[in-house]
Amino acid sequence: MMDSLYIAWKYLAYSKARTATLVGCIVLIAFLPLALELLLDESERQLVSRAVDTPLLIGAKGSSLDLVMNTIYFGDEVPEVITMSAAERVMDSDLALPVPMYVRFRARNHPIVGTTLDYFDFRKLKVAQGEMLTVLGDCVLGATVAERLQLQPGDHIVSSPEDLFNLAGTYPLKMRVAGVLEKSHTPDDIAVFVDLKTAWIMQGLMHGHEDLWKTTDPQLVLGQDDKNITGSAKVYEYTEITKDNIDKSVPWEPDDLLIEFIGGLD
Numbered sequence: 001m002m003d004s005l006y007i008a009w010k011y012l013a014y015s016k017a018r019t020a021t022l023v024g025c026i027v028l029i030a031f032l033p034l035a036l037e038l039l040l041d042e043s044e045r046q047l048v049s050r051a052v053d054t055p056l057l058i059g060a061k062g063s064s065l066d067l068v069m070n071t072i073y074f075g076d077e078v079p080e081v082i083t084m085s086a087a088e089r090v091m092d093s094d095l096a097l098p099v100p101m102y103v104r105f106r107a108r109n110h111p112i113v114g115t116t117l118d119y120f121d122f123r124k125l126k127v128a129q130g131e132m133l134t135v136l137g138d139c140v141l142g143a144t145v146a147e148r149l150q151l152q153p154g155d156h157i158v159s160s161p162e163d164l165f166n167l168a169g170t171y172p173l174k175m176r177v178a179g180v181l182e183k184s185h186t187p188d189d190i191a192v193f194v195d196l197k198t199a200w201i202m203q204g205l206m207h208g209h210e211d212l213w214k215t216t217d218p219q220l221v222l223g224q225d226d227k228n229i230t231g232s233a234k235v236y237e238y239t240e241i242t243k244d245n246i247d248k249s250v251p252w253e254p255d256d257l258l259i260e261f262i263g264g265l266d
Contacts, residue, residue, distance in 0.1 A: 047073075050186060056096065058086065071101050073187050074111035078104050102199045107159045107175075110145050113191045114199025125188055129153055130179030133195050137241030139175040140193045143183035151177050157192065159202050173202050174240040201241070 013019075050072055059067040060080035069075035087098040099122055102114035113119075117133065120126075130153030133140055141151060151157060159173045175194065183189055 046186070058082070058090070058098075070103050074103050074113060074191055100196050102196060105159050105199065105202050107139075107157050107192045108149060109160075110142075111191050112139075112159060112199065112202070113193050114196045115193065116196055119193075123184070123186075123188060125184060126182050127179040128182040130177070133178055133193070135241075136195060136198050136201065137173070137175055138178040138195070138198070140179045140181060141177055142181055142189040142191045142193075144189040145192060146177075146180040151180075153177050153179055172239055173198070198241075 051068065054072055057067055057071055059071070060082045062080045063077075066075070066077045066079040070077060070079055081102070084100065087100055090096055090098040097118065099118045100114075100116055101119070103111055104114075105112040120132065127140065128143065129146075130140075139157065141149075141157075146152065149157070155177045156174050157177060159175065161172050175192075175198070181188065181193075
């Protein structure tokens with residue numbers, strides 16, 4: 001018995017590379033299932049914890065999975081949307097604080113999240129650099145987005161059109177980076193946050209336009225009377241919100257504007 005062990009030890013000592021490979025394979029086979037189980041448990045914990053921290057999601061009748069994945073994890077599938085009037089009804093009930101969410105557009109493969117300042121309080125997100133959203137056209141970047149794209153406050157990022165061959169109704173918007181959030185190790189790190197009205201501008205529900213009463217180009221005007229003026233297709237619709245055109249970006253009535261939202265406990 002001792003002779004066999006001695007010969008085996010000498011063989012292993014002589015074949016060091018083969019022995020190291022053999023030991024590595026045994027260790028990998030032994031610990032890979034355990035490591036995989038730990039990794040899956042941690043992933044499940046993080047996913048579930050974000051859902052648990054969200055008391056209620058309200059959306060249109062349809063796929064609840066699409067609603068959860070889009071609103072909480074900023075997935076690509078956009079669920080049927082509802083209008084702001086639903087959020088106002090929740091607010092009027094005094095049962096919860098609605099946090100509007102509109103996750104439809106993307107910027108350089110990162111989701112653009114249209115929401116209000118209440119969302120940052122709800123998720124306990126803080127600004128590491130720059131400032132929070134203040135005006136239309138501003139955006140706040142998640143920490144991972146800022147690292148990947150090498151952006152900082154004062155830089156600009158442009159939203160991606162939904163269809164490169166049909167820009168009617170949606171307009172790429174050049175946004176100023178107002179701030180960068182602290183790393184939270186959640187899907188918020190990979191998102192670009194904008195004000196809800198900025199997201200509506202991307203959809204074409206509201207936009208800046210030239211003042212046709214002051215224009216000298218007759219091709220911009222189709223018809224005019226004492227009270228109304230009708231513009232042609234040549235009227236320029238702004239793809240950047242500046243101090244010169246921000247007062248011309250007038251929203252529709254809030255009841256008509258589209259969202260899904262989180263109902264946070266009040």
